[in-house]
Amino acid sequence: xxxxxxxxxxxxxxxxxxxxxxxxxxxxxxxxxxxxxxxxxxxxxxxxxxxxxxxxxxxxxxxxxxxxxxxxxxxxxxxxxxxxxxxxxxxxxxxxxxxxxxxxxxxxxxxxxxxxxxxxxxxxxxxxxxxxxxxxxxxxxxxxxxxxxxxxxxxxxxxxxxxxxxxxxxxxxxxxxxxxxxxxxxxxxxxxxxxxxxxxxxxxxxxxxxxxxxxxxxxx
Numbered sequence: 001x002x003x004x005x006x007x008x009x010x011x012x013x014x015x016x017x018x019x020x021x022x023x024x025x026x027x028x029x030x031x032x033x034x035x036x037x038x039x040x041x042x043x044x045x046x047x048x049x050x051x052x053x054x055x056x057x058x059x060x061x062x063x064x065x066x067x068x069x070x071x072x073x074x075x076x077x078x079x080x081x082x083x084x085x086x087x088x089x090x091x092x093x094x095x096x097x098x099x100x101x102x103x104x105x106x107x108x109x110x111x112x113x114x115x116x117x118x119x120x121x122x123x124x125x126x127x128x129x130x131x132x133x134x135x136x137x138x139x140x141x142x143x144x145x146x147x148x149x150x151x152x153x154x155x156x157x158x159x160x161x162x163x164x165x166x167x168x169x170x171x172x173x174x175x176x177x178x179x180x181x182x183x184x185x186x187x188x189x190x191x192x193x194x195x196x197x198x199x200x201x202x203x204x205x206x207x208x209x210x211x212x213x214x215x216x217x218x219x220x
Contacts, residue, residue, distance in 0.1 A: 004039045012044040014123050020077070020096050031117050046121030046145065049109055051101050051135070065091040103138060110142040121145045128152055128169030128195075132177040140181075140189045146212070149174040151195025171195035175209055182210035 004013060017026050027047050030036055039045050066074075071084035071092035084092045101109075106124075113122050124139050125148040126132065132149060139147045151171025171193065178191045190212040197203060 001035060004036075004044060007039075007044060012046060012121070013039075014046040014048050014121070016048040016050050016125065018050045018096060019099055023077075027117060027120075031120065040119045043119075043121065046123050047113060047117055048123035048125050048148070049099075049106075049113075051099060051106070051124060051126040063096075064094055066094050068092055103134060106135065106138050107142055110139070110144050114143060123148060125150065127167075128171070128174040130169075132169075132174060133180060136177065136181045136186060136189070136191065140186045144189060146190035146192060148192045148194065149177070151175075151193065154195030171197070175206055175211060178211050179209045 003011070015027065015030055021027075030045070030047075031040065036045060068084055068087075068090055071078075071080060071094060074094070075084055079095045080092060081095075082092070110122060110124075113120070122144040123146045124135065124144055126135055128149060128151050129135075136147055151174045152168040153171050174195070175193055178193060181191060191210065193206055193211040197206060
């Protein structure tokens with residue numbers, strides 16, 4: 001709310017929902033919040049489908065460390081490698097469930113969002129999979145507003161090191177997918193890119209090859 005009340009010409013809030021967030025009906029709570037409603041009407045609020053995890057660990061669930069007390073409270077809902085009640089650690093690593101998507105599931109999800117949340121922007125975030133081009137095409141055909149491709153170099157520090165080294169396309173390969181989509185005439189859907197874009201020349205080259213707004217991503 002502090003951000004939304006200070007938005008000037010550009011900006012907005014994109015709210016990501018994973019499996020656990022869906023269980024807690026996060027989008028429903030936001031969409032029905034009277035304080036948020038004026039900003040939804042202005043087009044400043046979007047809902048983002050999270051397909052898998054960070055680009056550095058595509059297809060894996062989220063990983064985060066939480067206080068022991070919270071871990072004990074959530075142990076029936078999340079997977080813990082160790083029982084938080086049987087260790088002395090102050091912080092426990094929590095693993096969440098990755099989402100499962102097929103082409104039909106993704107199409108159905110976008111259609112559901114357009115029906116249930118017609119005033120919210122629809123975003124899709126995915127890692128650099130081999131079928132990025134199909135996700136872009138489906139997003140375009142079903143009327144999603146934006147696709148964010150998180151290149152291999154975009155993972156957080158919580159990503160498993162083996163995943164950061166060996167899983168997923170690097171950002172440059174993801175950019176090639178964007179360039180191919182633009183050549184096919186997919187122009188109405190915003191295609192965003194993340195992962196080691198750390199100076200101005202990277203931004204210029206990414207935009208020249210078709211990326212809508214190259215973005216830096218430090219944390220999901």
